[in-house]
Amino acid sequence: MLRNYFDYYFTVIFCCVTLFGTNVVHAEQIVVFSARIEQLIKPVFDVFTKDTGILVKFVTDKEGALLARLKTEGKNTLADMLITSDAGNLWEAAREGLLKEVQSETLEKNIPDYLRDPQRQWFGFSVRARTIVYNTQKVKSSDLSTYEDLADPKWRGRLCLRTSKKIYNQSLVAMMIAEHGEVKTEQIIKGWVHNLAIDPLSDDTKAMEFVAAGKCDVTLVNTYYYGRLIEKNSALPLAIFWPNQTSTGVHVNISGAGIIKNTRNERAAIKLLEFLSSKKAQHLFADLNMEYPANPEIKPDPIVSAWGNFKHNQMNVAITGELQTTAVKLMDRAGYR
Amino acid sequence: MATLVLIPVGVVVVSSFLSPTNDIWQHLIETTLLNLLINTCWLTLGVTSGSALLGVSLAWFTAVCEFPGRRIFSWALLLPLAIPAYVTAFVALGIFDFTGPVQTLLRSWFGSNVSWFPDIRSRMGIIIIMILAFYPYIYLLARNAFLTQGKRSLEVSQSLGLNLIQGFFKVTLPMARPWIISGMMLVLMETLADFGAVAVFNYDTLTTAIYKAWFSMFSFSAASQLASLLIVIVFVLIIIEQRFRARMRYSETKQSGQIVRIVLVGWRAWSVTYLSFSVLFFAFLLPIAQLIIWASHAFTRNFNQHYFELLWHSLLLSGFSAILICCVALSIIYGARRHSNSATNIAVRIATIGYALPGTVLAIGIFISFAWLDQWFGRIIMQLFRIEIGSFFQGTLLAMLFAYAIRFLAVGYNSIDSSMQRITSNIDEASMGLGIDGFKMLQYIHFPVLKSGIFTAAVLVFIDVMKEMPITLMTRPFDWDTLAIRIFEMTSEGEWEQAALPAVTLVLAGIFPIMMLMKKTEQ
Numbered sequence: 006m007l008r009n010y011f012d013y014y015f016t017v018i019f020c021c022v023t024l025f026g027t028n029v030v031h032a033e034q035i036v037v038f039s040a041r042i043e044q045l046i047k048p049v050f051d052v053f054t055k056d057t058g059i060l061v062k063f064v065t066d067k068e069g070a071l072l073a074r075l076k077t078e079g080k081n082t083l084a085d086m087l088i089t090s091d092a093g094n095l096w097e098a099a100r101e102g103l104l105k106e107v108q109s110e111t112l113e114k115n116i117p118d119y120l121r122d123p124q125r126q127w128f129g130f131s132v133r134a135r136t137i138v139y140n141t142q143k144v145k146s147s148d149l150s151t152y153e154d155l156a157d158p159k160w161r162g163r164l165c166l167r168t169s170k171k172i173y174n175q176s177l178v179a180m181m182i183a184e185h186g187e188v189k190t191e192q193i194i195k196g197w198v199h200n201l202a203i204d205p206l207s208d209d210t211k212a213m214e215f216v217a218a219g220k221c222d223v224t225l226v227n228t229y230y231y232g233r234l235i236e237k238n239s240a241l242p243l244a245i246f247w248p249n250q251t252s253t254g255v256h257v258n259i260s261g262a263g264i265i266k267n268t269r270n271e272r273a274a275i276k277l278l279e280f281l282s283s284k285k286a287q288h289l290f291a292d293l294n295m296e297y298p299a300n301p302e303i304k305p306d307p308i309v310s311a312w313g314n315f316k317h318n319q320m321n322v323a324i325t326g327e328l329q330t331t332a333v334k335l336m337d338r339a340g341y342r
Numbered sequence: 343m344a345t346l347v348l349i350p351v352g353v354v355v356v357s358s359f360l361s362p363t364n365d366i367w368q369h370l371i372e373t374t375l376l377n378l379l380i381n382t383c384w385l386t387l388g389v390t391s392g393s394a395l396l397g398v399s400l401a402w403f404t405a406v407c408e409f410p411g412r413r414i415f416s417w418a419l420l421l422p423l424a425i426p427a428y429v430t431a432f433v434a435l436g437i438f439d440f441t442g443p444v445q446t447l448l449r450s451w452f453g454s455n456v457s458w459f460p461d462i463r464s465r466m467g468i469i470i471i472m473i474l475a476f477y478p479y480i481y482l483l484a485r486n487a488f489l490t491q492g493k494r495s496l497e498v499s500q501s502l503g504l505n506l507i508q509g510f511f512k513v514t515l516p517m518a519r520p521w522i523i524s525g526m527m528l529v530l531m532e533t534l535a536d537f538g539a540v541a542v543f544n545y546d547t548l549t550t551a552i553y554k555a556w557f558s559m560f561s562f563s564a565a566s567q568l569a570s571l572l573i574v575i576v577f578v579l580i581i582i583e584q585r586f587r588a589r590m591r592y593s594e595t596k597q598s599g600q601i602v603r604i605v606l607v608g609w610r611a612w613s614v615t616y617l618s619f620s621v622l623f624f625a626f627l628l629p630i631a632q633l634i635i636w637a638s639h640a641f642t643r644n645f646n647q648h649y650f651e652l653l654w655h656s657l658l659l660s661g662f663s664a665i666l667i668c669c670v671a672l673s674i675i676y677g678a679r680r681h682s683n684s685a686t687n688i689a690v691r692i693a694t695i696g697y698a699l700p701g702t703v704l705a706i707g708i709f710i711s712f713a714w715l716d717q718w719f720g721r722i723i724m725q726l727f728r729i730e731i732g733s734f735f736q737g738t739l740l741a742m743l744f745a746y747a748i749r750f751l752a753v754g755y756n757s758i759d760s761s762m763q764r765i766t767s768n769i770d771e772a773s774m775g776l777g778i779d780g781f782k783m784l785q786y787i788h789f790p791v792l793k794s795g796i797f798t799a800a801v802l803v804f805i806d807v808m809k810e811m812p813i814t815l816m817t818r819p820f821d822w823d824t825l826a827i828r829i830f831e832m833t834s835e836g837e838w839e840q841a842a843l844p845a846v847t848l849v850l851a852g853i854f855p856i857m858m859l860m861k862k863t864e865q
Contacts, residue, residue: 036820042831043823065831066815069557073706074816077713081720083737097560168544170554203440204463207544208836214441230836330559337373342544 034060035273038075039088040068041260046088049289053280059273068094075103075265085268086277090260091172093179095127096326104263109275115282115300119319120259129259129322130281130290132297134315135177136255137246138231139223140216149246152181152256155223156196164200165212165221169336172329173209173227177256178336179328183320184253187335194339205342210234217241227258232295232308247315254318258325259299260290347670347693347748350707351573354699357710358566366555366564374546381465382534382547388469389476389533394526396473397480398518400618402510405488408603409611415618416485417860420478422625423802424852426809426829427475428538429845432838433629434471435542438462468543474625475539476532480525482802483757486794487518490764506604520763523583524756530579531698531752534572548572549700556703569703576698580691584684630849636842645843653847656824659739659814660807660851663746664800670747671754671799672792675762694752701749701812708745709816712736742817746807753806754799761795794862801859805852825851 039046042065050061066074068089075082075098087104089095098104104126112121112128120129137149155164167174181190202221206212209230216224231245247255262281264274280286287298292306304310370378403409404416422430438444445459461467491514499509515522537549548568556565606614678690696704716735723729735741765788773779773787811830818827825844832841 042835044831045835062820064815064818064820065827067557067702067834069553070702070706070812070816073562074709077706077710078736081713081717170541170544170550170558172558175558205544207542210836211441218441218446220440233836330561333554333558334369334373337369342546 033058033273034062035085035270035277036083037061037063037086037088037277038071038084038265039063039065040071040094041065041088041090045290045293048293049281049286052285052289053277056280057273057276059276061277072098072101072103076101080267082265082267084265085270085274086262086264088260088262090133091176091325092127092129092259092261092322093172093176093326093329095122095261095263096323096329098263099124099126100326103266105266105268105271107264107275107278109279111279112282115279115302117299117301119317119321120257120299121261122263122323123321127261127263128278128282129261129299130287131260131294132291132299132317133173133258133260134228134255134297134317135173135225135258136228136315137223137248138213138216138226138243139246140219140221141242141244143219143222146244146246149223149248151249151252152177152225153185153193154248155200155225156193158196158200160200160223162200162202163222164197165202165215165224166197166205166341167209167212167225168205168207169333169341171208173258174225175329175332175336176258176322176325177225178332179325180256180318180320182328182332182335183324187331191335191339194336194341198339198341213241213243217243228297228309228312229295231312236308245312247313249318250316253320254316257297257317257322259322260296261299347696347751349711350704350748351696351699353707353710354566354703355570355573358563358570361561361563363561363564363567366559366561367567370551374551378546378548378551381545382549384465385469385472385540385545385547386530386533388465389472390526390530392469392473393477393480393529394522396621397477397482397525398484398515398522400477400621401481401484402488402514403614403618405485406514406604407614408605409614411615411618415615415622417857418622418626419481419618420856420860421622421849421853422475423478423482423805423856424809424849425475425626425629426538426845426848427472427532427536428542428833429633430475430625430629431468431471431539431542432833433632434467434624435462436632436838437628463543465545468540468545471543472533472536472539474621476529477621477625479528479532479802480522482798483521483525483528483760484518486798487521487760488514490761490794491517520587520760523587524760527579527583528697528753528756531576531695534576534698535700537700537702552700552703562706565703569699572698572700573695576695577692580695581688584688584691630846633842633846633849636839637846640839640843643840649843649847652823652825652828652844653851655822656808656826656848657851659742659746659824660804662739663743663750663807664804666743667747667750667754667803668758668796668800671751671758672796674751674755675759679762690755694755696748697750697752701810702816704749705745705812705816708748708813709736712741712745712817737817737819739819739822742814742819745813745817746803746810749810749813750803750806753802757799757802758792758795761792764791797859797862801855804855808848808852 037046046063050063054060068091071087072094075084075087078084087095087098099122106125108125116128116130120132121127139146139149169175178190178194181193185193203215206215209226210233212224213226213231213234215221228245231243235241235243249255262278264271264278268274281290282300284300284303287300287303291298291303295306295309297305297309400419404412404419436442439462448459499513504512535549537553540547540550548571552565552568555561555568674690674693678686712735719735769787770783773783778786809826811826814824814826815830818824825848828844829841829848832838832844
């Protein structure tokens with residue numbers, strides 16, 4: 006009987022240890038909330054830890070969930086840094102007062118103006134270009150010119166698009182609103198919708214597969230999706246076209262980071278930010294996902310370089326956050342699902 | 343207990359009043375709201391009724407009839423449960439889409455014009471996919487009902503001069519109603535809450551609108567208002583169901599020792615086999631085959647020691663939550679039984695409403711409640727011991743388990759409660775008259791009747807927890823990944839090949855409890 010009680014006792018202790026034993030905090034470490042997935046950040050953090058001895062712990066989740074979590078935790082949060090895969094959510098985090106202003110000459114030197122927050126609360130570390138991909142058997146590159154041109158009736162039944170629910174499209178349309186105003190942009194988007202060969206698709210890869218299969222002729226994608234698809238099947242009749250080269254330039258978004266207002270390890274967190282803008286980290290951060298380094302000094306991965314140079318749209322990416330809600334509503338009105 | 347579970351749902355409802363959202367509502371009404379409601383209606387109606395039709399008929403065939411392959415089908419038909427709906431959706435699209443192998447092959451045979459081929463990217467397409475993913479809930483519960491019903495009822499109906507089919511509709515089916523309705527409620531809630539499968543099809547529902555308002559328009563208030571609308575819909579359905587149920591009494595006839603099956607012969611037997619096989623093929627074999635092919639591509643790159651850790655974490659969480667949720671469900675059911683009036687009954691049913699909310703919305707509701715709890719607890723500790731403990735509860739496995747309990751209570755509750763309908767208060771009184779009461783009554787009278795319901799609940803919860811993503815993502819401790827999280831990371835970047843290995847592992851881990859359950863219920 007007595008032994009039984011001991012057994013129970015140890016079981017309870019064991020359970021307590023397993024159930025509560027995970028909250029132990031080490032001395033020199035920082036905690037990162039990341040919307041960029043483990044495979045794309047862990048190798049970078051590993052190098053950082055090796056160089057500085059500072060441990061990096063992280064959790065991954067969707068941007069919206071991470072922001073909600075930061076808001077709820079308030080000053081109790083363990084997080085020191087937020088990483089997202091777009092500018093809009095960083096802008097929103099700053100608006101909610103979750104981020105902290107960072108003064109760093111290194112960051113200002115390494116990261117161009119248009120890829121970071123004017124209030125210095127967040128910085129882009131890789132560039133994601135959203136461009137045109139076309140079927141080489143059905144379209145001549147000379148037929149293509151701009152994003153706006155895809156609304157032209159000559160593309161009737163020849164366009165495939167990813168859903169407007171994806172932030173990349175919302176950012177693109179936000180940029181267009183900043184350039185053309187709402188009225189004209191709405192006309193363009195309506196033109197796109199009119200030209201669709203099929204209902205909007207759930208992802209960029211699907212859209213390119215439809216182009217390759219001949220269901221439609223052109224689509225809009227982020228370049229790294231193109232890179233991944235071609236890597237798997239180089240025979241696909243697909244090619245990249247850089248639009249708007251004689252005007253504003255290709256729409257770019259960022260994957261970036263900011264420091265949490267209630268951080269307890271500001272020094273270490275700034276160190277990580279500066280590291281992310283350095284040559285060593287820039288290569289890893291961008292190349293792991295075939296993106297473009299944000300630091301203009303750094304050359305992209307050879308595969309990526311082979312797609313050619315192009316002019317970026319130099320408007321500050323913060324605008325994508327500011328006009329995101331407007332863009333979403335506009336796309337709803339235009340019937341872009 | 344029920345109120346405790348309700349707090350996170352309450353948080354969602356309350357936060358809908360926090361900031362003004364008139365402009366977003368105006369926008370929704372002017373543009374997409376009507377379409378969203380119509381879509382949602384069609385989807386829930388289609389999926390719920392379709393799953394009921396498929397689930398009940400398959401359950402009846404495997405439980406009562408005899409046909410070639412019955413033994414295998416009786417457990418194999420449960421396997422689709424282990425495949426997340428969005429995986430079925432993605433694989434089906436991959437295969438039957440314009441770019442997929444089937445249509446490509448057809449084009450190479452018949453030239454470019456194969457427009458007669460049914461478009462899978464349609465309302466019908468998504469409904470069929472979701473039926474294939476969700477019918478096992480109803481199948482499992484209905485089968486449970488048919489197996490425990492005993493042969494007597496059918497014999498009685500035959501002695502009353504009803505033939506087999508009349509007997510089925512007049513006796514067997516009505517007697518299985520609590521189980522079937524419970525299963526339908528689960529499917530309905532699961533359909534309303536689904537985001538993954540509808541996103542793959544780009545089919546707009548209330549749930550996609552909730553996420554859009556929250557993530558794209560940065561308005562959690564508007565999102566929670568839409569979520570409250572969802573709650574109201576389910577609430578009304580629950581009340582209606584409660585009304586119906588209140589008029590019914592169910593009791594169990596003594597099981598005749600040997601189950602004598604109705605032996606189907608000739609074309610009937612083979613058409614049942616054919617039906618079972620095609621369901622199994624499209625709902626399980628096809629997706630799993632595709633997953634295995636992908637997994638084998640990425641196997642060398644992905645498989646390492648880390649994998650066993652993921653698997654172990656998944657099993658640990660699922661196992662603990664299955665136990666916890668069964669206990670909570672049982673105590674709630676007993677509580678409601680003790681104080682049986684319509685108010686308690688409804689309160690208890692509402693406690694299960696979390697299942698109908700989109701995962702991330704409930705997850706944040708839970709997270710906010712836990713944060714409050716932590717702050718409150720922290721203050722008490724501060725006053726008592728003058729030490730600051732930071733967060734004590736958040737980021738622990740215990741918090742995760744509670745969160746799962748809130749999400750999946752419906753699954754545990756619905757499975758067990760239908761068995762409970764069999765134990766009438768007369769049985770309790772009779773056993774008390776014989777001097778059997780308290781714990782003994784539970785052990786000797788209730789448990790044998792509830793046993794199959796409890797096992798069913800445990801297996802369903804086990805598998806559901808293993809598939810769950812938003813709560814796992816939000817409440818997990820650092821460095822504590824599970825299979826589902828790995829799947830999320832890979833699919834969120836569109837890397838389906840790399841998501842396949844964890845997905846296959848997840849399915850395999852789900853098969854064992856299913857087999858165990860079948861062994862238990864077959865006896």
